[in-house]
Amino acid sequence: MSTHNLLGRLLCVGALALGMANAGAQQSPGLGVEVTATDLAPWDISIQPDGAGLPPGSGKAAAGAAIYAVKCVACHGAEGAGQPNDRLVGGQGTLTDFVQVRTIGSYWPYASTVFDYIRRAMPFQAPQSLTNDEVYALTAYLLERNGIIKARDEMNARTLARVRMPNRDGFILAYPQRTDR
Amino acid sequence: MTNKSDIEAAEVVAGNGLLHRRLFLATGATLLGGGLSLLTARPAGAAPLEVPPWMKAPGTHMSAYGQPSKYEADVQRVVGGTPNVVGSGVSFTPHHRLHGTITPNSLHFERHHSGVPDIDPKRHQLLIHGAVKRSLTFTVDALLRYPTVTRIQFLECAGNSGSNLAPQPPQAPCGVIHGLMSCSEWTGVPLAILMDEAGVDRSAGWVLAEGADAAAMSRSVPLAKLMDDAIIALYQNGERLRPENGYPLRLFLPGYEGNMSVKWLRRLKVVTAPTMTRDETSHYTDVLLNGKALMLTYPMEVKSIITSPSTGLALRQPGTYEITGLAWSGGGKIARVEVSADGGRSWGDAALAEPVLAKSFTRFRMAWRWSGEPAVLMSRAIDETGAVQPTRASFIAERGERMNYHNNAIQAWSVATGGEVSNVYA
Numbered sequence: 001m002s003t004h005n006l007l008g009r010l011l012c013v014g015a016l017a018l019g020m021a022n023a024g025a026q027q028s029p030g031l032g033v034e035v036t037a038t039d040l041a042p043w044d045i046s047i048q049p050d051g052a053g054l055p056p057g058s059g060k061a062a063a064g065a066a067i068y069a070v071k072c073v074a075c076h077g078a079e080g081a082g083q084p085n086d087r088l089v090g091g092q093g094t095l096t097d098f099v100q101v102r103t104i105g106s107y108w109p110y111a112s113t114v115f116d117y118i119r120r121a122m123p124f125q126a127p128q129s130l131t132n133d134e135v136y137a138l139t140a141y142l143l144e145r146n147g148i149i150k151a152r153d154e155m156n157a158r159t160l161a162r163v164r165m166p167n168r169d170g171f172i173l174a175y176p177q178r179t180d181r
Numbered sequence: 182m183t184n185k186s187d188i189e190a191a192e193v194v195a196g197n198g199l200l201h202r203r204l205f206l207a208t209g210a211t212l213l214g215g216g217l218s219l220l221t222a223r224p225a226g227a228a229p230l231e232v233p234p235w236m237k238a239p240g241t242h243m244s245a246y247g248q249p250s251k252y253e254a255d256v257q258r259v260v261g262g263t264p265n266v267v268g269s270g271v272s273f274t275p276h277h278r279l280h281g282t283i284t285p286n287s288l289h290f291e292r293h294h295s296g297v298p299d300i301d302p303k304r305h306q307l308l309i310h311g312a313v314k315r316s317l318t319f320t321v322d323a324l325l326r327y328p329t330v331t332r333i334q335f336l337e338c339a340g341n342s343g344s345n346l347a348p349q350p351p352q353a354p355c356g357v358i359h360g361l362m363s364c365s366e367w368t369g370v371p372l373a374i375l376m377d378e379a380g381v382d383r384s385a386g387w388v389l390a391e392g393a394d395a396a397a398m399s400r401s402v403p404l405a406k407l408m409d410d411a412i413i414a415l416y417q418n419g420e421r422l423r424p425e426n427g428y429p430l431r432l433f434l435p436g437y438e439g440n441m442s443v444k445w446l447r448r449l450k451v452v453t454a455p456t457m458t459r460d461e462t463s464h465y466t467d468v469l470l471n472g473k474a475l476m477l478t479y480p481m482e483v484k485s486i487i488t489s490p491s492t493g494l495a496l497r498q499p500g501t502y503e504i505t506g507l508a509w510s511g512g513g514k515i516a517r518v519e520v521s522a523d524g525g526r527s528w529g530d531a532a533l534a535e536p537v538l539a540k541s542f543t544r545f546r547m548a549w550r551w552s553g554e555p556a557v558l559m560s561r562a563i564d565e566t567g568a569v570q571p572t573r574a575s576f577i578a579e580r581g582e583r584m585n586y587h588n589n590a591i592q593a594w595s596v597a598t599g600g601e602v603s604n605v606y607a
Contacts, residue, residue, distance in 0.1 A: 045391075
C-alpha cells in the first residue's frame with residue numbers, strides 16, 4: 001500500500017466521523033441558494049398571533065364596508081351574514097348548541113388570523129390583490145360588525161395586535177399533550 | 182373425507198358465522214380447499230364453454246400511458262364541491278371498489294381550498310427562512326438531486342368519516358363515507374437534511390408551511406415532527422406527484438391529519454409559536470360538548486373500516502364470504518383487527534396481510550359463513566401502542582355528534598335477510 005493511499009483512507013475515516021456527528025450536513029449536496037430578507041419579503045406574508053409580520057398601513061370599518069360591498073358580499077352575504085359561503089358575523093353563544101355558528105366573532109381566537117387570511121386568500125377570485133390598507137379596512141369592518149371594536153377604531157400593526165377576540169380562551173391545545181384531563 | 186359439521190364446528194371463532202383466520206393462511210390451504218367448498222352451495226348448470234372472439238384475432242397495440250379496462254370505467258372518485266366556489270371541495274376514493282393497500286394515483290382523494298394550481302416546475306421554488314442561519318431557496322431540479330427515502334404511508338383528511346356523525350346514518354357507499362383517505366408509496370427528501378443545511382435553530386419549536394395555491398394554504402407544524410420523519414414528497418407510487426396531490430412537491434407528515442401535509446409547498450418559516458392560521462383555528466379544530474374546542478389535534482388515531490361487504494354491495498345468497506377492509510393508525514403499526522358479525526357481542530381475530538407497516542394501510546380479511554339471517558358487521562383495530570378504536574357510543578360521549586373532525590369510531594354495516602347492506606349506528 002502506498003503512503004498516498006493510506007493518507008486517503010485516513011482522510012475518509014475522518015470525514016465519516018464528522019459526517020456521523022452531523023448526518024444532515026453530510027448527506028446534503030448543498031444546493032440551497034442564499035436569499036436576502038429583502039428578496040424574500042414578497043413571499044413572507046404570514047402574521048403571528050402577537051402581530052409579528054403585520055405590515056405598515058391602516059384602515060377603518062367605514063372604508064372596509066365600501067370594499068366589502070364590492071368584493072365580498074356576493075359570497076359572504078350582507079354584513080357578513082353568510083350564504084352562499086361562510087358566515088363571518090354573529091353566532092356568539094352557539095358553541096354548545098348542536099348546530100354551532102362559528103364565525104370570526106364567535107369562534108376565531110386571534111385577530112391576526114383575519115388579516116393573514118384575507119391578505120393571502122381573498123377575494124376568492126383574486127387573492128393577494130388587495131393593498132395592505134384595504135386588508136386593514138376589511139379587518140376593521142369585520143371586527144366592528146362582530147362588536148369587537150368600535151367604528152372609530154383604526155386598525156394598524158399596533159392596534160390589531162392588541163385586539164382580544166371573544167373566544168380567545170375557548171381552545172384546548174392537544175399538542176404536545178392535552179392538559180384538561 | 183372430513184365431515185362437514187366437524188369443519189364448521191372447528192372453524193367458527195365468533196357469533197353469527199365468523200370463521201377462523203387460518204382459512205386465509207398458507208398453512209390452512211388444504212382446509213381452505215376442502216373446507217370452503219363444503220360450506221358453500223355449488224352453483225348449478227354451467228353452460229358449455231366457448232372460445233371467445235378475443236382469442237380469434239390479435240388484440241390492440243401497446244400504449245404510452247395505460248388506462249383501466251373500459252369495463253371498470255365506473256370506478257371513479259366521487260367529486261363533491263362547495264356551492265359557487267370553483268375548485269374548493271373534496272373527491273372521495275372509492276374504497277368499496279378497490280382492494281389491496283395502495284391507492285391508484287388517479288383515485289387518491291382530493292381536498293382543495295382554492296383549486297389545483299397549474300405550476301410550472303421551472304418557476305417553482307421552496308423557501309426556508311425565519312429562525313435559520315441562512316435563508317435558502319431550492320429549485321425543483323436541485324431537490325431532485327437530494328438523498329431520498331421511500332415509505333408506504335396513508336394520508337387521511339381530518340374530516341374523513343365526518344358524515345357518520347349526522348343524525349341519520351348516510352346510506353352512501355363506503356368510499357363516500359370514508360373516502361377521504363388513501364395510501365401511497367411516497368418518495369422524497371427528508372426535511373431534516375434541508376433544515377440542517379439552512380442551519381435551523383432547533384429551539385424555535387414551530388414551522389409555518391405554506392402552499393403555492395390560490396389560497397396559499399398554510400399550517401403550523403411542530404419542528405420536532407419536521408426533523409423526525411417529514412419529507413418533501415416528489416414521487417407518489419413511483420411517478421412524479423399528480424397536480425391534484427401537490428405537483429411538483431408537497432410536504433408529507435406521516436400519520437398526521439392530511440391538511441397539514443401542505444401541497445404545492447413553497448415556503449417553510451421557522452418560528453417560535455404556532456402561526457394560528459385560518460386552517461388551524463376556524464377549521465380543523467374540534468368543538469367539545471362544553472363549547473371548548475381542541476386545537477392542534479395532529480395524529481389520526483387508530484381506525485379500521487370494512488370495505489366489503491358495505492353499503493351498496495348486496496350479498497346474493499347465503500354462503501361463505503370474505504369480510505375485508507383496511508386498518509391504520511397515526512400511532513404506528515396495526516397490532517390486531519377484530520371482526521364481529523353480531524353487532525359487537527362477540528369478536529374474532531382477522532388475518533392481517535403482510536407487510537404490516539407503520540402509519541400505513543393494513544388489509545385485513547375474515548371468512549364468514551352467512552346463514553341468510555340479519556347480521557351487523559363491525560371491525561375494531563388495535564395499534565402497537567395499545568390504542569383501541571372506540572365504539573361510536575364512547576366517541577360521541579366525549580365529542581358529540583356535531584360534524585367534527587377525527588371521527589375514528591367503529592363502523593357498523595347491517596346485512597338484511599335479503600342480503601342488502603346498509604349503514605347503521607350500532
